Amino acid sequence: MSEKTLFQQIADREIPADIVFEDEMCIAFRDINPVAPTHILIVPLKPVPTLNDLEAEDEMLMGHLFLVARKIAEDEGLENGYRTVINCGKEGGQEVYHIHLHLLGGRQMVWPPG
Ligand code: 5GP
Numbered sequence: 814m815s816e817k818t819l820f821q822q823i824a825d826r827e828i829p830a831d832i833v834f835e836d837e838m839c840i841a842f843r844d845i846n847p848v849a850p851t852h853i854l855i856v857p858l859k860p861v862p863t864l865n866d867l868e869a870e871d872e873m874l875m876g877h878l879f880l881v882a883r884k885i886a887e888d889e890g891l892e893n894g895y896r897t898v899i900n901c902g903k904e905g906g907q908e909v910y911h912i913h914l915h916l917l918g919g920r921q922m923v924w925p926p927g
Contacts, residue, residue, distance in 0.1 A: 834884070849920050
């Protein structure tokens, strides 16, 4: 069994995905089960499991994910706004333990989230 995370396997092209952006720090691809017209996951190549596992050296990496989110949102035409989400742990609703930023847009978001 592979020890790579699901998202590392996507980054390594071992599992297919609709990749929309990639650079030396992260990869972004469409969620397989979208909950909005635009639902993209922005994933650092470094396989940090959760937000709780971040280290001081990851500060720039996490900021980078948000700048990539902004760029993709512009590419996707989300001029009316969008939402970014990081789920953390069981009660946070995290399913894949490789940290990722959800970019959601193309419909009105509601608050509070489910
Ligand atoms: P989490 O709940 O961990 O914050 O989000 C994990 C996300 O990964 C979910 O929205 C889920 O639909 C998505 N996902 C799970 N497996 C795959 C896959 O194989 N390919 C893609 N593109 N997305 C996946």
